[in-house]
Amino acid sequence: MRAPDVADLVARLREGQPRAVARLISLVEDESPVLREVSAALAPLVGRAHVVGLTGSPGVGKSTSTAALVTALRARGKRVGVLAVDPTSPFTGGALLGDRIRMGDHATDDGVYIRSMASRGHLGGLSWAAPHALRVLDAAGCDVVLVETVGVGQSEVEVAGLADTTLVLLAPGMGDGIQAAKAGILEVGDVFVVNKADRDGAQSTRRELRSMVAMAERPEGAWKPPIVLTVASRGEGIDDVVTEIDRHRAHQEASGDLRRRRLARTRREIEAVAVHELRERFGHVGADARLDDLAADVLAGDQDPFAAADVLLDVVQ
Amino acid sequence: MRAPDVADLVARLREGQPRAVARLISLVEDESPVLREVSAALAPLVGRAHVVGLTGSPGVGKSTSTAALVTALRARGKRVGVLAVDPTSPFTGGALLGDRIRMGDHATDDGVYIRSMASRGHLGGLSWAAPHALRVLDAAGCDVVLVETVGVGQSEVEVAGLADTTLVLLAPGMGDGIQAAKAGILEVGDVFVVNKADRDGAQSTRRELRSMVAMAERPEGAWKPPIVLTVASRGEGIDDVVTEIDRHRAHQEASGDLRRRRLARTRREIEAVAVHELRERFGHVGADARLDDLAADVLAGDQDPFAAADVLLDVVQ
Structure with missing residues (x-):
């Protein structure tokens, strides 16, 4: 599939075109590779x-x-x-x-x-x-x-x-x-x-x-x-x-509750993205194989999940 | 409250004492500071x-x-x-x-x-x-x-x-x-x-x-x-x-499905602990204040959540 033209989609979004709205939400849901680009383009809007x-x-x-x-x-x-x-x-x-x-x-x-x-x-x-x-x-x-x-x-x-x-x-x-x-x-x-x-x-x-x-x-x-x-x-x-x-x-x-509530919401949103990014890294070659080994160790009783998590965090950082 | 004697609790757990079972699950639920110790002691069992x-x-x-x-x-x-x-x-x-x-x-x-x-x-x-x-x-x-x-x-x-x-x-x-x-x-x-x-x-x-x-x-x-x-x-x-x-x-x-299923389960368990550890770090002094600043930037439209998450991950690593 052709890579979506984010700038064009966002321009059409600003005109309120329903198809642009639908397409951009789909890109979000599907975790498209252009998600970061979309997010950056929406920030000022x-x-x-x-x-x-x-x-x-x-x-x-x-x-x-x-x-x-x-x-x-x-x-x-x-x-x-x-x-x-x-x-x-x-x-x-x-x-x-x-x-x-x-x-x-x-x-x-x-x-x-x-x-x-x-x-x-x-x-x-x-x-x-x-x-x-x-x-x-x-x-x-x-x-x-x-x-x-x-x-x-x-x-x-x-x-x-x-x-x-x-x-x-x-x-x-x-x-x-x-x-x-x-x-x-x-x-x-x-x-x-x-x-x-x-x-x-x-x-x-x-x-x-x-x-x-x-x-x-x-x-x-x-x-x-x-x-x-x-x-x-x-x-x-x-x-x-x-x-x-x-x-x-x-x-x-x-x-001032509106701003306080929105700040708290935005904090959680950033946290969620950061956690998501970290999970993505777990899935990368290297970390992924290491995670398999760690799971086998835990299953065998040679390791516990907390110690294994420490090893994993070291691998992805 | 007195710090729980994990070795004693686990010994009583192995004897099947209901109170030890109840206490250890409470330590898990409450995310007690001894959770890691508990987890390590349970690993071979x-x-x-x-x-x-x-x-x-x-x-x-x-x-x-x-x-x-x-x-x-x-x-x-x-x-x-x-x-x-x-x-x-x-x-x-x-x-x-x-x-x-x-x-x-x-x-x-x-x-x-x-x-x-x-x-x-x-x-x-x-x-x-x-x-x-x-x-x-x-x-x-x-x-x-x-x-x-x-x-x-x-x-x-x-x-x-x-x-x-x-x-x-x-x-x-x-x-x-x-x-x-x-x-x-x-x-x-x-x-x-x-x-x-x-x-x-x-x-x-x-x-x-x-x-x-x-x-x-x-x-x-x-x-x-x-x-x-x-x-x-x-x-x-x-x-x-x-x-x-x-x-x-x-x-x-x-x-072999049992082992495959348990390996997958253990992978997720390790991932969940790792993500949890990371969230703990977000809450630490320093990262916490930085997260406030980032949320304010995102709210002002100067930053998007993905870019903010990258900054946060750099701070806690």
């Missing part, structure tokens, strides 16, 4: 997009809420990016993509970019590829990038690490109060959204959340997460969600 | 345990199956370790631990060790702490270690990476055929278990699995995953599962 993470247990309506938020933000004239890193998201399966908002085919609305990403496969998972994809969407001129992920395991903490504002979605009658607390997703919420609020139990879910928010200790002047009731399938309450996102953004800017 | 991973969507009965397997293996006189890394496991919540098989209180049966681990929190998650906990259980003389994890996101692939034999559990009537395929857990199964086989749809789930197994391409003589029907809550079919685990083990030994 990023930092504008407000990153909004959506997380919650399967079944709470994350994808429907994402779609409703896209509609609401477009109505306000915002350019919107969507990064779906939820392995169970219909964005991935193509259902919503086909029916509602499809990147590429979306010729009549060049203000929306949607991209689903596998949350598995790459070393380091979400933490490795997603920040780079975010930078592409940011450089494409998105005002807001919505990152949707499933609230199980590590991903909800990772999405909170990526986001300027994290929405935690719950639905009544799923025993979510307990479930969510267990998975630790309540701690990362900047805005709580009780979706499917037309169902029984919405008020009690709100009460549970309210007392939990009230009990949490926070310094004076710190952000207190609001609770919004929505019926995303009918678009109800979505404007309130957008309002709370804007309010959170303004609070973060005034308090 | 490991390699005996057969590691069996259990994975599957929430609700398929993983914990009940784990408990039933413990009973069946104990009846065969095997020493058994259980590592529950499923964040939704009742082992973690304490329900099953309290009701059925509890480590420590299990004074009448010193042949079972049960330990639940958080799947989050540590850098690198499961991949970092679990292999070291496995080595502790192995050194304690366990013939079999069962590793239970939830089949969502990355964990099912990670558990397959840890295990000599991976059991993939499904249950009828959950749309699991599709769900499981989506999450990619079918690819990692050495033995498929259709649990709750007294429910409607068990036969059709088996048929689905059978045609999927039949369609998969595999080299001649390669292991063909069997399908076992169980009702774990009544212990039905559990003996068949144990038989298939033994058969898989024998096949792996004869084919």
Whole structure:
């Protein structure tokens, strides 16, 4: 395959061409040899997009809420990016993509970019590829990038690490109060959204959340997460969600939290790239053969993993 | 706190004392300063345990199956370790631990060790702490270690990476055929278990699995995953599962797959330790301040993450 013309792609990205956005994210995902060149070219173009993470247990309506938020933000004239890193998201399966908002085919609305990403496969998972994809969407001129992920395991903490504002979605009658607390997703919420609020139990879910928010200790002047009731399938309450996102953004800017959060995010991003670089070196001829020998030694009981790791680090440095 | 006497702990571990097992796993989880010493002391003692991973969507009965397997293996006189890394496991919540098989209180049966681990929190998650906990259980003389994890996101692939034999559990009537395929857990199964086989749809789930197994391409003589029907809550079919685990083990030994799989696992373990060591260095004075500066540069658009990572790697080496 012909080597991609990065300068040309980035020029077209700046014009907002969907194909350039798609191609550049693919280069990131595939860990193209031009990834460094891409990253360098994007550096001066990023930092504008407000990153909004959506997380919650399967079944709470994350994808429907994402779609409703896209509609609401477009109505306000915002350019919107969507990064779906939820392995169970219909964005991935193509259902919503086909029916509602499809990147590429979306010729009549060049203000929306949607991209689903596998949350598995790459070393380091979400933490490795997603920040780079975010930078592409940011450089494409998105005002807001919505990152949707499933609230199980590590991903909800990772999405909170990526986001300027994290929405935690719950639905009544799923025993979510307990479930969510267990998975630790309540701690990362900047805005709580009780979706499917037309169902029984919405008020009690709100009460549970309210007392939990009230009990949490926070310094004076710190952000207190609001609770919004929505019926995303009918678009109800979505404007309130957008309002709370804007309010959170303004609070973060005034308090300096936005910069602090972004600095922490960027630190982790640099770390992740450095760790990735190191893993690449492990795979190089020489280090790779040495790693085989070391593994055989550990398996034989002649060496332990820590001593072996020291040897490996000496080899690649 | 007094520094732990590693030599004494390991001596008591070799006698199979549950408290020594528990303490050593805690030292691993807490990343104690004596972790290297522990690892070195365990090196000559490991390699005996057969590691069996259990994975599957929430609700398929993983914990009940784990408990039933413990009973069946104990009846065969095997020493058994259980590592529950499923964040939704009742082992973690304490329900099953309290009701059925509890480590420590299990004074009448010193042949079972049960330990639940958080799947989050540590850098690198499961991949970092679990292999070291496995080595502790192995050194304690366990013939079999069962590793239970939830089949969502990355964990099912990670558990397959840890295990000599991976059991993939499904249950009828959950749309699991599709769900499981989506999450990619079918690819990692050495033995498929259709649990709750007294429910409607068990036969059709088996048929689905059978045609999927039949369609998969595999080299001649390669292991063909069997399908076992169980009702774990009544212990039905559990003996068949144990038989298939033994058969898989024998096949792996004869084919050399066991050694190949363990070498690959050990390679990853050494890599994970090396990466962990590197991250520790990032946190040291000097590198830490430099990382702050680099993050600020990236945030300002003066630097990109790849160039920043190069600088960081130079600093810590």
